[in-house]
Amino acid sequence: ETGVTQTPRHLVMGMTNKKSLKCEQHLGHNAMYWYKQSAKKPLELMFVYSLEERVENNSVPSRFSPECPNSSHLFLHLHTLQPEDSALYLCASSLRRDRGYTIYFGEGSWLTVV
Amino acid sequence: TQLLEQSPQFLSIQEGENLTVYCNSSSVFSSLQWYRQEPGEGPVLLVTVVTGGEVKKLKRLTFQFGDARKDSSLHITAAQPGDTGLYLCAGVTEGDYKLSFGAGTTVTVRA
DSSP: OOSSEESSSEEEEEEEHHHHEEEEEEEEEEEEEEEOOOTTOOOOOOOOEETTEEEEEEEETTTTTEEEEETTTEEEEESSSGGGOOOEEEEEESSOOOOOOOEOOOOEEEEEEO | SSSSSEEEEEEEEETTTTTTEEEEEOOOOEEEEEEEEETTTTTOOOOOOTTTOOEEETTTTEEEEOTTTTTEEEESSOOOOOGGGGEEEEEEEEETTEEOOOOEEEEEEEO
């Protein structure tokens, strides 16, 4: 139990579907992150929210849409995805992003786009 | 080009042997973390180091932060099959406070 919970753990969706990934942190953190991890590629930072405000968006296609309604919850809304979007999506959280912060990951959501 | 270079990329050893994984950069970090990730799971934090020259021990794992805060190493003594996994280093760069990850080292410990 890392204090960061992701649901669902596994998701299979068609290219025309709309689905959402959910993340909840119980660590009292105020920054939350979405990362993408594909086979044989390094972790890719997608979005960062700090104090519920999006502070980073690393050229992610608009078919991925994040939402952070409060400091404990983060969503990733998915629509019209492509097969190459199949990957492990990791949520993480940390205290405010200043000197020496550490991020804690959830267990990940395996996404398969068919 | 990765900000943090990890080596080796793959490491396969026999149970009971020792191993060292390296994480190097030309940038200075205000903190550096090591994570272990098992297949299908999220990375689990092993340690955070913040002081140049710092050495931390976690049972059979020894972590060292370089004096100049540009590199780090992870040493495992008497490796066990349970140590198998992907080891990731991550660092927060001084000044912009951005977190970067290395590409990881896949460690396999054979029984």
